[in-house]
Each structure stands twice: as C-alpha cells, then as structure tokens.
Amino acid sequence: MNKYLLYPGCSMESSAKAYMESMNTILESLDLHFEEIEDWNCCGATEYLGINLIPAYSLIARNLALATKQMHPVNGTGGTRTVVAPCSACYLNLAKADHYMNERPSLGEKVNEALAAGGLHYEAGTLDVRHLIDILVYDVGLEKIREAVVHPLTGLKVVPYMGCMLPRPDYQHRWSDHEHPTELDDLLRALGADVIDYPLTTECCGGHMTQIGPETAFELIRRLVADADERGAQMMVTVCPMCQMNVDAYQNEMNNYFGTDYHIPILFFTQLMGLAFGKEPGELGIGVELVSSRNVLAGIGVEVPVTQEPAAPRKKDEGLPMPRRWTKHEGRKETVK
Amino acid sequence: MTDQFEPTIIGFTCNWCSYRAADLAGTARMKYAPNVRLIRLMCSGRLDPTFVLRALSGGADGVMITGCHPGECHYIEQNYKALRRFLLLKRVLTGLGIEPERVKLVWASAAEGAKFAAETTAFVEEIRKLGPLCWGKDEDGRMKDDEDIGNSSIKIHPSSFEKEVPA
Amino acid sequence: MTEKIGVYVCHCGSNIAGVVDVEDVAKWAAEKLGHQGVVIARDYKFMCSSLGQELIEKDIKELGLTRVVVAACSPHLHEKTFRIAAQNAGLNPYLVELASIREQVSWVHTDKAVATAKSKAVVSGAVSRVIENAPLEEIKVPINPNTLVVGGGIAGIQSALEIANAGFHVYLVEREPSIGGHMAQFDKTFPTLDCSACILTPRMVEAGTHPNITLLTWSEVVNVAGYVGNFNVTIKKKARFVNEELCTGCGICQEKCPKKVIDDVYEAGLGYRKAVYTPFAQAVPNYPVMDKENCIYFEKGTCKACEKFCPTNAIDFNQQDQLLNVEVGNIILATGYDLFDARRVSNYGYGRLPNVFTSLEFERLSNAAGPTNGNIVLRDGKTMPKSVGIIHCVGSRDRNFNNYCSVICCMQGLKFAHLVHERTGATVYNFYIDMRTAYKAYDEFYQRVLEEGTLFVRGKVAEVTDAARYSNERGKLIVQTEDTLAGKQRRIPVDMVILSSGLQPRHDAKEVGKMFGISCSTDGWFTEKHPKLDPVATMTEGIYIVGCAQGPKDIPSSVAQGAAASARVLDKILQREVALEPIKATVNKEMCSGCRICNGLCPFNAIAFIADDNVSEINPALCQGCGTCVAACPAGAISGTGFSNEQINAQIDGLLMKNLEPVGA
Missing domain, CATH: 3.40.50.11810 (Rossmann fold)
Incomplete structure (x- = not known):
C-alpha cells in the first residue's frame, strides 16, 4: 500500500465535493492510501498572497508544518514525505511556500516566527508537494490504471x-x-x-x-x-x-x-x-x-441516477411579486393580480 | 580595513580547467573575495599534500584545491588522484587538530568562471567563520619570525578537542 | 644574493592601473624584495607592446638580469611574448615568470587598497618562485605532414581542398554516407539566391576525386592519441555492406529495395529513402550504404533483393566495421551543428499542429530535388498556402533555451519569405524581434524582400494555435503576437508557419571535444584559443575548429574559417618541426627506491620499471607533464621541470610573505 498525506483544501468539501467523493472511490482500486493532515486550514486561495505576503505564507506553511508531524511511520503503516493536493490552487500555494521559503531564507525565518506562536516549525524542503494527477500518472503509472479499467x-x-x-x-x-x-x-x-x-x-x-x-x-x-x-x-x-x-x-x-x-x-x-x-x-x-x-x-452506456435537478434559470423579464396590500379586514390576505 | 577577520587563502589551480575558469572570471569581470592567492599547477594531480601543509603552516587560514571535473581531466584521470589525496589529507588534518574544513576541493571547468568566483567567495566566508588558524602566527594574527615556523607555534583550536580522531 | 631579478608591472592601460596602484607595487617590490635579489622594478603602460618588451630586453642586457617577473595579464595570454623577449636578450625564456594581476586582481576586485595589496602578494610569490626556475630547452619534434579533417560539410571540404591543393595529404572523415553537410539540403543560398547544389556539388566532386584526399564516409573517429605533429587517430569505418571496389553507383539496389524508411537526416523527416541508399543523387561518394537497423534481411533473415539485382555483385552482407589507424600532424574539426529541436517550444505547436514546419523542413520543401519537387505545399501534400508566417529566433536569444543569436536565422527567414512569395504568391509575414542583416549585401536583400511586399511584424510570437476565436480564424493557424511597432496584441491567421529554428552544438560535441582534448563553451560550442585574434585554433596545439562547430555562422564565414585553419596547418607542416613545452618529469635514479608507487599512476604509460637497476624510468616522449608522479613519490626522487617542488614551495612562501597586510573586502 502506498501511503500519502492528503491536503484536501476547502473546495473539496464544498463546491468540489464530487471530486472528493470520486477520488476516495478510486483510491482502493489503485492501492493508494491517503492520510488527511489533521487540523489543516485554508491555503488562502489565489487572493491572500496578493494582499499580505508573510501572513499568507504563514497560513500555507502551517499546513506543511502540521504535515511533517505525520511523516513518521505510525503503527507500521510506513512513513511518507509526500503531500498530495487534489486542488490546483492548493497545490500551487503549498509548492510555492515550500519553494520560496527555501530560496529566500529570510522569508522562511519570518514564517517560522509566526508558526512558532502555535508551537510549529517548517523546514523548507522537508516535504514533497505533489498534485493528485502527478501521483496517478507517475507513481501509480498508466499501466496500472489501464489494468484497473x-x-x-x-x-x-x-x-x-x-x-x-x-x-x-x-x-x-x-x-x-x-x-x-x-x-x-x-x-x-x-x-x-x-x-x-x-x-x-x-x-x-x-x-x-x-x-x-x-x-x-x-x-x-x-x-x-x-x-x-x-x-x-x-x-x-x-x-x-x-x-x-x-x-x-x-x-x-x-x-x-x-x-x-x-x-x-x-x-x-x-x-x-x-x-x-x-x-x-x-x-x-x-x-x-x-x-x-x-x-x-x-452514450457510453452509463445511466446517471436522477437527483434533484437544479432550479431552472429565472426568466429575465419576469417581474417580482408586489407586497401584500394593506386591508382593513385583518386576518384576510389578498394579493394584487 | 574593517574589524572583521580577513583570512588568507592559498588556491591551487590546474592549468587546463580551473586556472582558465579564474581567467574567465576575470575576462567576464565577475567580482569575488580577494582573499585567495592562486598557484598554477599543470594538474590537480601535481598537488603534493605537503604543499597544503606548508601553506597552512606558513600563515594561510585555508587552502582551496581546484581542478577539472571528474572525467574531464586533461590528463585523463589524474584529478581522481587529487581527490584521493584530498580525502586522506583531511584525515591527517584532523589528526593534527586542524579543522578539515579549512581545505576545500572544487571542480571547475574552463567555462565555469561564475562557479569559480562563487565558490571562492563562499570558501572565504566559511574560513571567516572558522576564524584564524594561528598556525605559524602570533595570537593577534601577525606572522611570527621565520625561525618560529615549524616548531612551537602549532596551536590547537579548542574545538578540535571535542572531535574524535579516527583510530 | 646570486640572482638579479627585474620586476615589471604593467598598467595595461587602465585595465590594471585603474584598480591597482601599479607604481606603488613596483616601488614596493624594489624596496621590500631587494633581499630576494630584485635589482630593478618598473611600471609601464603596456608591457606587451614592443616598447615594453624593449625595456625588459635593455635591462637584461645592461643590468645583467638573471630572472624576470612580469606582473600583467594571465600567462595564457602573454607568457610566450615575454619569454621570446627574454630569449632575444639572451636570457633563457624559462627564467621569466608571469604574475597575473589583471584576470586575478584588477578585473575581479574593486577596492584599490585591497587590490594593490593582493598584487604585491602575487608579485612576491612570483619573485620567490622565479629564483627556483631552471633554464630549460624546448623539445623539438617533427611534424607529420598528413592532416585529419573531421566533418565533410562545406567548412570541412574547404579545409581539405586547401591543404590537398598545397600538396599535402588529408584524411576527410564524415559520419554520414555522403559529404556535403547541411548545405547539400538547401535549395537556395542567401543573399545571392545561388542554387546551393550548383555551387556545392563541384566542390564535393573535387574533394571526392582529389589524389591527396582519402575520403572516409560512414566513418567516425573513435580515439585520438598523441600530440601536435604526432597524432595517432583511430577511425571506425562502419560496415557499408556494399563493396566499394565493385559498386558502380548504378542505383539498382535502391530501386529494388522493398523497405521504405523516413529520412530523418537528409530529408529532415519530410521524405523517404530505402534501407539501402545514397542520401541524394549527387552524393559523394556515390556508392550506397545499407542501414542495418531497417534492412529486412538483417531483421528477418530473408530478402536480399539488392544482392539479387546488383549487376556487379557488390552487395556484401558479411562486411564488418573496420578500425583504421592513421598518423597525422594536425587535426581540423568541422563537425557542424544540430538544428534546435522546435518541439521544445511547445507554444509554437511544432509536432502537434501539422502545418508548422521547421526551417530545414522548409528547405527540403522548397528544394526542386526534395519530396515535393520544390512545390511549397501544406502537410497534406497538395494545398498551396495562401498566407505564411515565418517566426524568427526560435530557440535563440531566449533564456528558456539558448541565449545566443544563431546568426543565420534572419537571413534564412528573408530567403524563405522571398521563395514563398515567388513560388506561391502567398501573403508572407515575418515575425522578428530584431532584424540582423549585418554582412555584405545582406541588408540589400532585406530591402528587396521588403519591396516585394513581405509584411514584417516586430515582436516575439506568444503562440501558434488552432483555437479559433473569430470566424476568419477557422481552419487556420493563428499567430498570436505582440506588435511592438503598433503597440498592440495581434492575432494573424495563416495557413502555414515556418519556424526559423536556431543552431545548436552537436548533441555529442562534449564527448567529441573530450576525445580531441578541447573544451566547449557554456553554450556547448568548441572554444577557440582567442575569440578575436585566434578564432580557428584551440587551446590544444594542433587542433583547429572551423565552421559551425565553433559557433553559429553562415556559409561564407564557414568557408573563410575552413581556409584560415588550412593556412595555419600548412604553416605548421612547412615548419617541419614543432617545439614542445619542456615540462616533463624525470626520475633521479640515485634516490629512487624502486617502490613502483609511481608506475600505476601514469595514464600515458610513460613510467617503466627497470628491473635490472631496480629503479623506475620516465619516457620523455610519452610524459605529458601532469606531475602526478612527482607528487606521489615518497622518496622525492621524481622532479618535474617547470613545476618543481622548490618552485611551488617558494611560491607558497612568497605569497604568504609575512609583512604583507591581510587582504579582504
């Protein structure tokens, strides 16, 4: 069994729930085991790095620091230093933090100063940050995937x-x-x-x-x-x-x-x-x-079960209903036609 | 001159690769630390380890040995012999109570002026951190008289007591 | 003091004097190194000038100097100059020592005080060392008059012909089945639009039939031993499976061979050849080679169609690779270039978008003898393009790939523009970043192409795509580019894109360089001895580089270099002998204990053990002077001239002279 540390990221629990579900479903067929990083937080998405660098990198690096705690073999399941991010934005942010903390030691120092407040520390280069498809294509390999089809x-x-x-x-x-x-x-x-x-x-x-x-x-x-x-x-x-x-x-x-x-x-x-x-x-x-x-x-013989269809888009020129008119007869309701 | 310690370093270069790398660094006007004084040999294989000891006892704080990359020696394979001697020399230095980091081996091809310059500057910083060798020098870093060299002037660096001398 | 030493400090204009206080260095040397024997120390504007040299010569004669130290540039530049000056004045040239205070001091340091102090140390080292220098005599060896030329492109052909015409023998070795090189693939040559084959073929034939040229095609050099004047070269003559004695070059074997193979070399992948083939009709030599990889007989054990039909029984399936040994005095490398692999610039879509072509592909496409008989068509083989975009600087001047300019691509792009316009009437766009047409009649050609109506867009092309955004882009290739003259982004739909790919060093240039003992620049081109004053010689005596092996260049420059190197070789041959540096190791038999430690250290097998005397001995003809044995001898019995223990130890002491201030930034 190949073990990896998983950084799911916020999207995977909301808008991309389908991604999470499908990923979890296929792992077994490929003999993969993902261990979720405990107490992970948002990576800051694409915006935060544009606003304030040090807090943004600290936010990202907190996840890396937490991941290092789970690197070592626990209960004989084998250790790993690879963090898998299925979301491209998360992958980019984690990889970016690792890279720049390594390239610019002063950044690393500042980030670690922030992490120290929570008793954490991350040494750049400790982890390998990789995207899910990278793992599937290069670790699992196309041959094995083909066999599972x-x-x-x-x-x-x-x-x-x-x-x-x-x-x-x-x-x-x-x-x-x-x-x-x-x-x-x-x-x-x-x-x-x-x-x-x-x-x-x-x-x-x-x-x-x-x-x-x-x-x-x-x-x-x-x-x-x-x-x-x-x-x-x-x-x-x-x-x-x-x-x-x-x-x-x-x-x-x-x-x-x-x-x-x-x-x-x-x-x-x-x-x-x-x-x-x-x-x-x-x-x-x-x-x-x-x-x-x-x-x-x-067309390829897959029947998708009926779920609740999303509401049809609103017709553009349809007006909104007016509030109920005030009447002297309390308790009686009347709407304007 | 500032107060910081300025080490004196002797650099050995081979005629074909590393000396040309130093020439190239010059032609390209790359700046590097001025603490290194170079000696040209035909090949790094010519480097007799006693040259290094003579340099260290004569007042150098570090020695940089440079040559062609493994596999690119002008004399086919003599730089491997330099490598062997370098590794042995480090053990000898340890035995003498000198930090083996004072001697560094750098491979630089004739095209690697930038590497030569960067490695030189980096080595100067490493030696600066180690401090003066004080082998053949007074405690204030001045050279002793010639007669003093080679007898009582060897000073053991305190840190070397903690190091295990290989049996 | 027995020695009288003169110290000469060069200003090198402001190159040294701008950073080093040269007068102070000279004054210091006279004062502080007097005890070493320094009797005179001078500084001078340009020591290497004739006046500077005369200064030294005069002092040697008048003051009776016995040693000279020149503090100037690197010994690799002017050591010889000053040695000759000393010799002219009657002093043994090896009693001169150069102290490099330019490359090692003034050019790499900025602080004047520090640079001056370091210069003093370097001078002190050189003075201490020169005292220990011994007078040496150059070793003269005869020059073998034969020459090896590697590479049969236009540069190599030119070199070979010049030497052969002067009456000396040349071995011309070519890896491919025919000589001709890249030039044989072209249709027209810029700027004159001469037919490439028309001007090249006569040269090829001349080289092929010249009595002084031994032509070895389908052959590669596999080993080089020896030194200038006396190289011993091993050449692998690959099995052709065609008996050259019997073959008449009739071509029936090619006609009958059932195996069609894509020709990646000569046809640049656009055309086919057979498994037995000559790359093109005018190939020299005209007998074919069999490509073992693709031959059906070698694969399956049956076929032999060529053998059956050959009228002279020239096919020989039992031929083996042969190793030939040749002795030559000089070697010219004309190994050429590889085309930059345009697939690496994935945003230009080559390899993915069918109608994106490379420059070599277009050369074949436009060549009357090429796969389309010179019809410029799209990859479907029939449609003539109505609009064509030519992208310059593909893989060149681009820090993602190669930093250098490939020199020929601008003119090549203009030539393509002219050919497309002339033959198809299509609208042609040239996308360039700078137009570089610096050579005789080149800019005139640019003006001509401008007047023909070719459109020029200045800007780096971002991508070539088939993702149409607007209706006029459907089914076209869209060139997305910045137009820096108009100051806007443009999308230009075209039918065909030609990538003016840059030139690259041969993929195996590094190994080849190593075999011949020469180095490659960071970009991978062979390094010349001096970029301006010695562009065809190398740091290794007797090895010359010409054509694109030395760097990207056009045909006229390649031919000029080919001829230039030949002149250098002829100069060597006519001198009949060459002087070698007398840097050798010798064993002092009195001190040798016969331990044989040195024996295994010499890669040139120069050390032999004389059992009768129980001592080792060094053969001076084989010794290359590396000094490894000198360093290894436990008895100190081996000494190395030029780099003796005494010299090096003295230099160490001199460099560390005690009253020098420590130097630092």
Missing part, C-alpha cells in the same frame, strides 16, 4: 483541460511541458476515452474574475467552451475545482451573456476514472453538475 470509455469524446495553475511555474520540474502538458491526455487515453487535442488546455478559466469582472470571465469561459464544442468534444475533463466550477456554474450565464447555446458538461478526471473502473455514478458525485452530463454518459 473494466468499462473503457470508448467513444467518449473529451478534451483534457489542465488549467493554468498546475503546470506553471513548475518549481520542481514535474510536468512534461509548461504550455502543453500531456499528463491528462495520457491518463484519459488510458481510460479508453477518445481524447481530442485541446490547444487551450492551460488557458485561464477566469478564476475569481467571475466575482469581480464577470464580462472578462465570460469571455474566457466562452473561448474554452466554444473551442471544445468546435472540436466535437462531448465533455471537458479537468483536474481543478476552480476550473470545474467556472465552466460548469457559469456556462449558462455565459450563454445568456453572448446569446449562445453551448452545453458542454465538465467533470473531474477522477469521476471518469471511477466510471472506467466500474464504479456507480452515484458514488462518484456524477449528476450534481449544473451542466448535466446525463445525455453524454448515456
């Missing part, structure tokens, strides 16, 4: 979407390429899917621009979805909770904004791995996505 995804036309945070700046030289990495392509191919070359695989999904500049985000999402559609893809596959949320949750709004009618579901690669390994869609969080993958998956 019982239901090949033959005929499922997918575009692999790596997102921008994973392959760059690549402090430890883990990826095949910075501009056009092929790890996700290779993995999906191992599952039997029909992988379409996707030139936008490392383009930005808009990140948090959906909150502060939706027009910009919509254009970025439109490019991704339009190109996938033009290439005949039935589905986008991603490794990043942020990418998944933006393309999924804002696709409808983007369609409204541009007057287009795209319908490209986006799933996590772990969900497709689960399907290929013969797991049930329900165990993999499939069906909760907003742009439904039901029809696409039906």
Whole structure:
C-alpha cells in the first residue's frame, strides 16, 4: 500500500465535493492510501498572497508544518514525505511556500516566527508537494490504471483541460511541458476515452474574475467552451475545482451573456476514472453538475441516477411579486393580480 | 580595513580547467573575495599534500584545491588522484587538530568562471567563520619570525578537542 | 644574493592601473624584495607592446638580469611574448615568470587598497618562485605532414581542398554516407539566391576525386592519441555492406529495395529513402550504404533483393566495421551543428499542429530535388498556402533555451519569405524581434524582400494555435503576437508557419571535444584559443575548429574559417618541426627506491620499471607533464621541470610573505 498525506483544501468539501467523493472511490482500486493532515486550514486561495505576503505564507506553511508531524511511520503503516493536493490552487500555494521559503531564507525565518506562536516549525524542503494527477500518472503509472479499467470509455469524446495553475511555474520540474502538458491526455487515453487535442488546455478559466469582472470571465469561459464544442468534444475533463466550477456554474450565464447555446458538461478526471473502473455514478458525485452530463454518459452506456435537478434559470423579464396590500379586514390576505 | 577577520587563502589551480575558469572570471569581470592567492599547477594531480601543509603552516587560514571535473581531466584521470589525496589529507588534518574544513576541493571547468568566483567567495566566508588558524602566527594574527615556523607555534583550536580522531 | 631579478608591472592601460596602484607595487617590490635579489622594478603602460618588451630586453642586457617577473595579464595570454623577449636578450625564456594581476586582481576586485595589496602578494610569490626556475630547452619534434579533417560539410571540404591543393595529404572523415553537410539540403543560398547544389556539388566532386584526399564516409573517429605533429587517430569505418571496389553507383539496389524508411537526416523527416541508399543523387561518394537497423534481411533473415539485382555483385552482407589507424600532424574539426529541436517550444505547436514546419523542413520543401519537387505545399501534400508566417529566433536569444543569436536565422527567414512569395504568391509575414542583416549585401536583400511586399511584424510570437476565436480564424493557424511597432496584441491567421529554428552544438560535441582534448563553451560550442585574434585554433596545439562547430555562422564565414585553419596547418607542416613545452618529469635514479608507487599512476604509460637497476624510468616522449608522479613519490626522487617542488614551495612562501597586510573586502 502506498501511503500519502492528503491536503484536501476547502473546495473539496464544498463546491468540489464530487471530486472528493470520486477520488476516495478510486483510491482502493489503485492501492493508494491517503492520510488527511489533521487540523489543516485554508491555503488562502489565489487572493491572500496578493494582499499580505508573510501572513499568507504563514497560513500555507502551517499546513506543511502540521504535515511533517505525520511523516513518521505510525503503527507500521510506513512513513511518507509526500503531500498530495487534489486542488490546483492548493497545490500551487503549498509548492510555492515550500519553494520560496527555501530560496529566500529570510522569508522562511519570518514564517517560522509566526508558526512558532502555535508551537510549529517548517523546514523548507522537508516535504514533497505533489498534485493528485502527478501521483496517478507517475507513481501509480498508466499501466496500472489501464489494468484497473473494466468499462473503457470508448467513444467518449473529451478534451483534457489542465488549467493554468498546475503546470506553471513548475518549481520542481514535474510536468512534461509548461504550455502543453500531456499528463491528462495520457491518463484519459488510458481510460479508453477518445481524447481530442485541446490547444487551450492551460488557458485561464477566469478564476475569481467571475466575482469581480464577470464580462472578462465570460469571455474566457466562452473561448474554452466554444473551442471544445468546435472540436466535437462531448465533455471537458479537468483536474481543478476552480476550473470545474467556472465552466460548469457559469456556462449558462455565459450563454445568456453572448446569446449562445453551448452545453458542454465538465467533470473531474477522477469521476471518469471511477466510471472506467466500474464504479456507480452515484458514488462518484456524477449528476450534481449544473451542466448535466446525463445525455453524454448515456452514450457510453452509463445511466446517471436522477437527483434533484437544479432550479431552472429565472426568466429575465419576469417581474417580482408586489407586497401584500394593506386591508382593513385583518386576518384576510389578498394579493394584487 | 574593517574589524572583521580577513583570512588568507592559498588556491591551487590546474592549468587546463580551473586556472582558465579564474581567467574567465576575470575576462567576464565577475567580482569575488580577494582573499585567495592562486598557484598554477599543470594538474590537480601535481598537488603534493605537503604543499597544503606548508601553506597552512606558513600563515594561510585555508587552502582551496581546484581542478577539472571528474572525467574531464586533461590528463585523463589524474584529478581522481587529487581527490584521493584530498580525502586522506583531511584525515591527517584532523589528526593534527586542524579543522578539515579549512581545505576545500572544487571542480571547475574552463567555462565555469561564475562557479569559480562563487565558490571562492563562499570558501572565504566559511574560513571567516572558522576564524584564524594561528598556525605559524602570533595570537593577534601577525606572522611570527621565520625561525618560529615549524616548531612551537602549532596551536590547537579548542574545538578540535571535542572531535574524535579516527583510530 | 646570486640572482638579479627585474620586476615589471604593467598598467595595461587602465585595465590594471585603474584598480591597482601599479607604481606603488613596483616601488614596493624594489624596496621590500631587494633581499630576494630584485635589482630593478618598473611600471609601464603596456608591457606587451614592443616598447615594453624593449625595456625588459635593455635591462637584461645592461643590468645583467638573471630572472624576470612580469606582473600583467594571465600567462595564457602573454607568457610566450615575454619569454621570446627574454630569449632575444639572451636570457633563457624559462627564467621569466608571469604574475597575473589583471584576470586575478584588477578585473575581479574593486577596492584599490585591497587590490594593490593582493598584487604585491602575487608579485612576491612570483619573485620567490622565479629564483627556483631552471633554464630549460624546448623539445623539438617533427611534424607529420598528413592532416585529419573531421566533418565533410562545406567548412570541412574547404579545409581539405586547401591543404590537398598545397600538396599535402588529408584524411576527410564524415559520419554520414555522403559529404556535403547541411548545405547539400538547401535549395537556395542567401543573399545571392545561388542554387546551393550548383555551387556545392563541384566542390564535393573535387574533394571526392582529389589524389591527396582519402575520403572516409560512414566513418567516425573513435580515439585520438598523441600530440601536435604526432597524432595517432583511430577511425571506425562502419560496415557499408556494399563493396566499394565493385559498386558502380548504378542505383539498382535502391530501386529494388522493398523497405521504405523516413529520412530523418537528409530529408529532415519530410521524405523517404530505402534501407539501402545514397542520401541524394549527387552524393559523394556515390556508392550506397545499407542501414542495418531497417534492412529486412538483417531483421528477418530473408530478402536480399539488392544482392539479387546488383549487376556487379557488390552487395556484401558479411562486411564488418573496420578500425583504421592513421598518423597525422594536425587535426581540423568541422563537425557542424544540430538544428534546435522546435518541439521544445511547445507554444509554437511544432509536432502537434501539422502545418508548422521547421526551417530545414522548409528547405527540403522548397528544394526542386526534395519530396515535393520544390512545390511549397501544406502537410497534406497538395494545398498551396495562401498566407505564411515565418517566426524568427526560435530557440535563440531566449533564456528558456539558448541565449545566443544563431546568426543565420534572419537571413534564412528573408530567403524563405522571398521563395514563398515567388513560388506561391502567398501573403508572407515575418515575425522578428530584431532584424540582423549585418554582412555584405545582406541588408540589400532585406530591402528587396521588403519591396516585394513581405509584411514584417516586430515582436516575439506568444503562440501558434488552432483555437479559433473569430470566424476568419477557422481552419487556420493563428499567430498570436505582440506588435511592438503598433503597440498592440495581434492575432494573424495563416495557413502555414515556418519556424526559423536556431543552431545548436552537436548533441555529442562534449564527448567529441573530450576525445580531441578541447573544451566547449557554456553554450556547448568548441572554444577557440582567442575569440578575436585566434578564432580557428584551440587551446590544444594542433587542433583547429572551423565552421559551425565553433559557433553559429553562415556559409561564407564557414568557408573563410575552413581556409584560415588550412593556412595555419600548412604553416605548421612547412615548419617541419614543432617545439614542445619542456615540462616533463624525470626520475633521479640515485634516490629512487624502486617502490613502483609511481608506475600505476601514469595514464600515458610513460613510467617503466627497470628491473635490472631496480629503479623506475620516465619516457620523455610519452610524459605529458601532469606531475602526478612527482607528487606521489615518497622518496622525492621524481622532479618535474617547470613545476618543481622548490618552485611551488617558494611560491607558497612568497605569497604568504609575512609583512604583507591581510587582504579582504
């Protein structure tokens, strides 16, 4: 059994719950054991580092410091120094903190001063921070993944979407390429899917621009979805909770904004791995996505159970109901027609 | 001149790689610590360990031995012989009560001017931390008269008492 | 004091004097080193100038100096100059010592007081050492008049022809089946648009038939021993499986061979060849080679179609690799370059997007003898492009890949632009960061291409993609670039993209350099002796570098270098003998105990044990002077001239002279 320390990150417990569920479902088939870091906290996402460096790095490094406590063999399960982050933003932040604390000793000192308040300490370079797909492709290996496939995804036309945070700046030289990495392509191919070359695989999904500049985000999402559609893809596959949320949750709004009618579901690669390994869609969080993958998956013989459909988008020009009118007859209610 | 201790260091270079690295550092105007004075040999294999001892007893605080990278020796493999002697020499130094870190081996190819400069500066800092050797020097760091060299002037550094001398 | 020493401190203009107080150093040497025997110490603006040298010569004669110390630049630069000056004045040249206060002091330190103090230490070391110097005589060895030229590209061919025409023998070794090199792959040459084959082929034939040239193609040098004048080179002649005596070059074997192979070398992967092949019709020599990796007979044990059809029974499946030994006096390396692998710039999509081509691919595409008969078409083999983008500086001037400029890419890009325009009428865009057309008639060619209507966009291309954003981009390659003249981002849709890839050192340049005993720069090109004044010689006597092996360059420069190196070699040959440094080790038989510790240390087998006398002996012809045995001898019986124990110990003492202030930053 291969043991790793898991830093799940906040998204995995909320918007990307499906990612967490599907990841947990496939671990067993691949003989992997993830031990969650105890008492981990938010990595600060993409924003905090832009506001105040030392507290932001301290916030990140606290997780690394906690992880070092779990490095040593406990009860004979074998030790590890590898921290797995399934979320690209978390991965980038953890890797970044480790890298810069090592490169700039003065930063390391300040961060450790902050950590010392909680009785913690982190020596840069102690841990290996890696993303989930890195573990799957390079530790588990495509061969083993191929062996675990019982239901090949033959005929499922997918575009692999790596997102921008994973392959760059690549402090430890883990990826095949910075501009056009092929790890996700290779993995999906191992599952039997029909992988379409996707030139936008490392383009930005808009990140948090959906909150502060939706027009910009919509254009970025439109490019991704339009190109996938033009290439005949039935589905986008991603490794990043942020990418998944933006393309999924804002696709409808983007369609409204541009007057287009795209319908490209986006799933996590772990969900497709689960399907290929013969797991049930329900165990993999499939069906909760907003742009439904039901029809696409039906094409490869996967039936997605009916869950509560999300509320239909509100018609734009429908007015809001007026407050009840005041009447002399108390107790009687009347609404304006 | 500032109050900080300025070590004197003798550097041995080989004619083909490390001396040319030093030349390149010069041609490229790279700045490095001025404490090192170089001696050119044809090959690091020419380095007789007694040269190092003579330098240390003559007032040097450290000795830097440089040569071609393993496998790139102009004389095929003589730098490996320098490596062997270097490792033995470190044991001898330990036995003499001298910190073996005072002697450093650096491989630098003719193209590695930057490495030569960086290693030199780093070594000067390492020796600065170790402090004066005071072998053949007065306690204030001044050289003793020539007649003094080689007899009673060997001073054992306090830290060396704690080190285990290999049997 | 028996020695009379003169110390000369050079200003080197302001190179030394700007940082070191040279007058103080000279004054100090005269005062404080008097007890060592220093009788005169002078400083002078340029010691290496003829006036500076005369100064030394005059002092030697008039003051009767017996030793000279020159504090100036690195001995690698001017040691010889001052030794000759001493010799002219009647002093043995080995009694001169250089103290490097430029490369080791003034250029690397900034504080004047510190630099001056260090200079004094260096001078003190040199003075102490020079007292121990012994007069030596150079060793003269005869020069073998034969020359080895490695690499049969245009630079190597030029070198070989120059020497052969002067009447001396040349071994021309080429790794590929034919000579010609990269130039044979081109269609046109800039800026004159001469047909490349038309000007190259006659040279190839001349080299192939010259009575003074032994042409060894499909061969590689595997070992080099010896030294200038007397190299012993081992060449592996790979089995051709074609008997060169019998083959007439009729080409029937190639025609009948059933195995088609993608030609990655000559056709740059765009075309095919057979398993038995000559790379191109005008190949020199014209007899084919069999590619064992791909031959059906070697793979499956049957076929032999070539053998069956060969009219002269020249096919010989039993041929073996041969090792040839040749003796040569000088060696010219013309090993050329590798094209930068454009797949590394993944944002330009080469290898992923079919209609992105490299420069060598385009050379083949535009070549009338190439896979498309010179039709410039897309990778589908038929569609003519309506618009073409040419991207400059691919892999060059880019700190992610190579920092250097590959020299030829601008002109190459312009040549492509002209050819595309002329043959297809397509709209051509050149994407460049700087236009570098610095050579005779080069800028005129740029003007001509400008006038032809080629469009130029100045800016680094960010990416080439097939992800269309707008309707006019559908089905095209979009070049996303910054236009620094317009000050905006542009997306330019084109049908075809040509990457003007840079040049790189040969993938095995480092190993080759090691075999020949020369070094490579950080970029990997062979290092010349002096970047300006000695660009074809190397630090190793008798080894010369020409063409792109020394650095990226165009055809005229490669030819010029080829000829230049030949002149240097001819100069050596005509001198008939060469003087070697007398730096050797010798055994004092009186002191040798016969312990044989030194015997195993010499990698040149120069030390032999004489059992009768129970002593070891060193063969001076084989000794290379490294001094490892000198350091090892427990009895101190071995001494090394030029670097004796006495000299080095004296230098140590001098460097650590007691009344020097400690120096530091």
